[in-house]
Amino acid sequence: SQQGEEDPQALSIQEGENATMNCSYKTSINNLQWYRQNSGRGLVHLILIRSNEREKHSGRLRVTLDTSKKSSSLLITASRAADTASYFCATESPSNYKLTFGKGTLLTVNP
Amino acid sequence: GAVVSQHPSWVICKSGTSVKIECRSLDFQATTMFWYRQFPKQSLMLMATSNEGSKATYEQGVEKDKFLINHASLTLSTLTVTSAHPEDSSFYICSARDLSGSAPDTQYFGPGTRLTVL
Numbered sequence: 001s002q003q004g005e006e007d008p009q010a011l012s013i014q015e016g017e018n019a020t021m022n023c024s025y026k027t028s029i030n031n032l033q034w035y036r037q038n039s040g041r042g043l044v045h046l047i048l049i050r051s052n053e054r055e056k057h058s059g060r061l062r063v064t065l066d067t068s069k070k071s072s073s074l075l076i077t078a079s080r081a082a083d084t085a086s087y088f089c090a091t092e093s094p095s096n097y098k099l100t101f102g103k104g105t106l107l108t109v110n111p
Numbered sequence: 112g113a114v115v116s117q118h119p120s121w122v123i124c125k126s127g128t129s130v131k132i133e134c135r136s137l138d139f140q141a142t143t144m145f146w147y148r149q150f151p152k153q154s155l156m157l158m159a160t161s162n163e164g165s166k167a168t169y170e171q172g173v174e175k176d177k178f179l180i181n182h183a184s185l186t187l188s189t190l191t192v193t194s195a196h197p198e199d200s201s202f203y204i205c206s207a208r209d210l211s212g213s214a215p216d217t218q219y220f221g222p223g224t225r226l227t228v229l
Contacts, residue, residue, distance in 0.1 A: 031216055042204060042222035099218055101155045
């Protein structure tokens with residue numbers, strides 16, 4: 001089954017607005033990680049939240065995790081044009097540390 | 112944070128040839144590295160787990176004889192695409208965890224290698 005399904009698949013906002021992306025998963029996890037990928041480039045690690053954590057902040061990023069609903073959200077506040085990228089959530093298996101990626105959300109921030 | 116590099120960043124080859132991609136952990140040792148493949152506008156799919164000093168473990172549906180993985184040292188894993196065909200054209204990305212670093216849970220990704228098979 002597909003882990004880490006993000007929604008929306010695409011999101012277009014104006015600079016300065018907040019962007020919220022959601023991720024759902026189906027099996028138990030060790031942690032959930034969010035990554036950013038600019039077109040044709042590698043992945044940049046944004047934030048990791050462990051299964052026993054509920055919320056985490058890093059700069060303009062805020063991540064929440066609800067293990068009862070098997071879902072997570074990534075909030076980017078005061079977005080900038082440079083935030084334009086694809087964002088992926090990835091869940092780490094507690095048994096073998098493998099990451100399973102969702103399909104991603106393409107965020108476009110218009111100047 | 113920890114740095115993972117890949118070489119080459121892109122490669123174009125003829126159908127039937129073999130291509131080797133290197134993944135290096137630059138400032139830490141990695142007993143385990145992971146290889147992913149990403150098709151255009153799609154997500155990353157785990158291909159295999161590379162284990163230093165032992166055989167790689169492959170995900171279901173990934174041909175181990177086609178995608179040869181060697182993890183001969185604690186800082187280097189290689190992926191060789193043997194007898195490449197156009198359908199192997201993809202973006203190949205590796206990752207590793209720095210278990211002795213400040214964020215041992217984090218997987219750090221290389222910049223990726225774009226393979227185009229003509």
